[in-house]
Amino acid sequence: xxxxxxxxxxxxxxxxxxxxxxxxxxxxxxxxxxxxxxxxxxxxxxxxxxxxxxxxxxxxxxxxxxxxxxxxxxxxxxxxxxxxxxxxxxxxxxxxxxxxxxxxxxxxxxxxxxxxxxxxxxxxxxxxxxxxxxxxxxxxxxxxxxxxxxxxxxxxxxxxxxxxxxxxxxxxxxxxxxxxxxxxxxxxxxxxxxxxxxxxxxxxxxxxxxxxxxxxxxxxxxxxxxxxxxxxxxxxxxxxxxxxxxxxxxxxxxxxxxxxxxxxxxxxxxxxxxxxxxxxxxxxxxxxxxxxxxxxxxxxxxxxxxx
Amino acid sequence: xxxxxxxxxxxxxxxxxxxxxxxxxxxxxxxxxxxxxxxxxxxxxxxxxxxxxxxxxxxxxxxxxxxxxxxxxxxxxxxxxxxxxxxxxxxxxxxxxxxxxxxxxxxxxxxxxxxxxxxxxxxxxxxxxxxxxxxxxxxxxxxxxxxxxxxxxxxxxxxxxxxxxxxxxxxxxxxxxxxxxxxxxxxxxxxxxxxxxxxxxxxxxxx
Numbered sequence: 001x002x003x004x005x006x007x008x009x010x011x012x013x014x015x016x017x018x019x020x021x022x023x024x025x026x027x028x029x030x031x032x033x034x035x036x037x038x039x040x041x042x043x044x045x046x047x048x049x050x051x052x053x054x055x056x057x058x059x060x061x062x063x064x065x066x067x068x069x070x071x072x073x074x075x076x077x078x079x080x081x082x083x084x085x086x087x088x089x090x091x092x093x094x095x096x097x098x099x100x101x102x103x104x105x106x107x108x109x110x111x112x113x114x115x116x117x118x119x120x121x122x123x124x125x126x127x128x129x130x131x132x133x134x135x136x137x138x139x140x141x142x143x144x145x146x147x148x149x150x151x152x153x154x155x156x157x158x159x160x161x162x163x164x165x166x167x168x169x170x171x172x173x174x175x176x177x178x179x180x181x182x183x184x185x186x187x188x189x190x191x192x193x194x195x196x197x198x199x200x201x202x203x204x205x206x207x208x209x210x211x212x213x214x215x216x217x218x219x220x221x222x223x224x225x226x227x228x229x230x231x232x233x234x235x236x237x238x239x240x241x242x243x244x245x246x247x248x249x250x251x252x253x254x255x256x257x258x259x260x261x262x263x264x265x266x267x268x269x270x271x272x273x274x275x276x277x278x279x280x281x282x283x284x285x286x287x288x289x290x291x292x293x294x295x296x297x298x299x300x301x302x303x304x305x306x307x
Numbered sequence: 308x309x310x311x312x313x314x315x316x317x318x319x320x321x322x323x324x325x326x327x328x329x330x331x332x333x334x335x336x337x338x339x340x341x342x343x344x345x346x347x348x349x350x351x352x353x354x355x356x357x358x359x360x361x362x363x364x365x366x367x368x369x370x371x372x373x374x375x376x377x378x379x380x381x382x383x384x385x386x387x388x389x390x391x392x393x394x395x396x397x398x399x400x401x402x403x404x405x406x407x408x409x410x411x412x413x414x415x416x417x418x419x420x421x422x423x424x425x426x427x428x429x430x431x432x433x434x435x436x437x438x439x440x441x442x443x444x445x446x447x448x449x450x451x452x453x454x455x456x457x458x459x460x461x462x463x464x465x466x467x468x469x470x471x472x473x474x475x476x477x478x479x480x481x482x483x484x485x486x487x488x489x490x491x492x493x494x495x496x497x498x499x500x501x502x503x504x505x506x507x508x509x510x511x512x513x514x
Contacts, residue, residue: 035351086514116479150410174340292480
């Protein structure tokens with residue numbers, strides 16, 4: 001019985017793979033096995049996408065519109081820029097997890113005077129970003145090939161905005177999700193600085209991540225972004241909507257952002273993290289000592305939506 | 308090859324063989340948790356951990372075979388395991404300082420990652436590596452059964468390896484945290500040493 005179901009399962013698996021390949025109209029530009037991932041770059045119409053893993057359909061890392069380098073086709077990448085309305089000053093930005101570099105490049109183009117630094121672990125991802133995603137080194141735009149945590153640990157700089165988006169694909173590096181890591185990030189924020197992080201909210205890892213970031217940053221604002229959630233964390237008191245709106249309007253005007261900060265502000269959500277209504281009361285703060293990220297990722301979240 | 312260990316001693320050695328096998332691979336899995344915050348979680352970290360474990364085992368096997376020539380007792384392996392337990396017991400409190408020092412002085416390349424995994428794993432796992440050859444010698448009563456005994460000891464200890472890897476990864480790390488697990492491992496090893504200190508009879512070489 002068991003054997004039969006295993007065989008049937010395998011057959012079904014083969015069929016679904018065959019079906020998905022039959023539907024695949026994308027043109028594979030290049031694929032490469034790197035130290036960390038199996039990376040594929042596809043082209044379909046004007047869009048190029050970078051995907052990881054053999055399960056190609058699921059883990060899309062980055063999408064680039066070859067006809068419009070300022071287009072951010074993936075929702076959450078737009079909302080990562082919401083952090084700009086929180087920072088007291090905007091003179092330096094650090095991004096951890098470059099991928100195809102869309103967010104960093106967008107910010108660089110609209111904020112040419114701002115020092116944008118991005119850190120990417122995988123050298124092949126950087127190679128592909130430069131080859132297929134229109135990325136190049138420019139004054140005020142730098143990409144470092146380094147582990148994100150190591151980079152922050154060794155950095156003597158402070159940043160007004162730190163963007164964290166290093167958990168894409170099937171693997172979650174736990175050392176970029178612990179209280180110690182966020183403390184390190186906080187220590188590298190300039191006065192009035194903020195951190196923005198992309199998280200995928202369908203598993204219990206989300207609850208743990210929220211609690212962990214909240215353990216270091218007393219304020220966390222949430223933005224729902226096409227299935228993902230962007231969290232913006234900052235020290236001090238909760239920002240008043242009217243103050244944020246004023247900054248958003250001023251910076252929209254000053255920098256001429258395509259995706260208006262003011263529009264994003266309308267999506268802002270605040271939740272009571274500790275009352276157990278949205279975030280599981282039993283979710284634990286992740287530490288370097290205790291961070292079962294793989295296990296948490298296998299537990300589906302109950303359907304507790306953001307209000 | 309006379310005066311073999313008693314029946315109780317035989318059971319004790321197999322039980323310890325299993326437990327030592329569990330701790331050995333369990334500690335390798337834990338090694339990644341100690342290393343990753345400082346040296347990343349890539350394939351390089353794993354290559355360092357795995358090669359260090361295998362080096363430790365190689366040294367342990369050679370050392371074990373040298374000890375066998377000096378008429379070991381169950382007490383001998385008990386001492387080895389006890390030192391390994393003591394080493395593991397100090398790891399949770401000191402690992403962060405050691406990792407940070409290595410990172411500050413050497414950086415994070417292969418040399419640093421190898422040094423870090425060496426500092427973490429080499430001593431205790433080398434000591435644990437001496438277990439199997441000595442155990443084989445203690446359990447072997449005649450030259451004719453040497454192969455059978457060696458097969459049994461390595462089989463039992465390898466099953467321990469498998470159990471240690473899976474239980475540590477899928478049950479312990481998700482529930483109690485790396486430092487606590489390390490302490491439990493130290494206690495488990497100390498327990499093994501305690502069992503092996505019970506005098507089961509001495510193995511002496513043929514006069």
